[in-house]
Amino acid sequence: MYSKIIGTGSYLPEKILTNHDLERMVDTSDEWIRERTGIVQRHIAADGQMASDLALEASRRAIDAAGIQAQDIDLIILATTTPDMIFPSTACILQDKLGISGGGPAFDVQAVCSGFIYALATADMFVSSGKCRNALVVGTEVYSRILDWTDRTTCVLFGDGAGAVVLTQSNQPGILSSHLHASGSYNKVLAAPGNICGGKIQGSPFITMEGNTVFKFAVKVLEEAVSEAITANNLQASDIDWLIPHQANIRIIKSTAKKLGIPMEKVVTTVDQHGNTSAASVPLALDIAVRDGRIKSDQCVVLEGVGGGFTWGAVLLRW
């Protein structure tokens, strides 16, 4: 038995922050941000709008597209780095907001920008093994809450948003393989190192990053993970119809595609419209390409992501 995606959904908060808006906040320019990252604008959650609220909108759209009811969901795996609270998990809060009572397991995955890839790979194991019937897999972030808005090296890069898919049992091929990796020795290179102790924040709660190190590492491991997925399925790069990369930076996306020998016409890019939305970026890009009709039945699709940890991975599927 396989697991297959039967519905996608996404949500971006209404408020838009453009590069020109950022010019008034830090010493930066629209030109610098576009050239170095490809980002034009990002969306910012309203005060009080939490990761679970964004997830709820994206999930409703995915459930509608799947043609099922929320009550049919018997597994929720939610990837986020910006949970509503320390506990309970944002997945449990989402389950409640969806009105699912007496449901199956619901839990969060924390793999930063690879979170959705990790969550999808995990859900596939539950669904394809017959343990669950309909999984809701979500990536949702309110990164605006963990950005230092005076630090131009990080605040221009990220945004808020959510994406979701419904994964169900199928006799037809869906997810064909997943490939997850981590290298914890890089844990300080990209981090929000603060923690809470005795009711006080210890260390910085904001994102810190060695941009150049992240850039080089990302291109290297993304190429490796996608190649691993292609080889595992006895395919060639030319067999890939669509590459859906983590939307961090257009230069990382282009460099990875070039190393893989996949033309940019086959790469879905949405980073210009919402910046790096971490765990939400892959399902956001997937939903946009599904809804505009680019991704068609039976096509071969590869999703990939890399993030703090470092963590990285790829999922290869037949649509």
Ligand code: COA
């Ligand atoms: N606006 C204007 N100038 C900026 C700036 C900004 N927002 N941020 C940094 N700069 C300056 C730097 O201070 C530096 O100035 P200097 O030469 O006077 O010292 C100059 O621009 C070049 O900085 P550098 O860091 O070498 O630029 P870069 O080409 O490596 O681009 C990133 C920086 C962050 C865009 C790039 O390293 C990157 O994309 N890294 C990966 C980040 C990422 O995707 N993280 C998440 C992964 S999941």
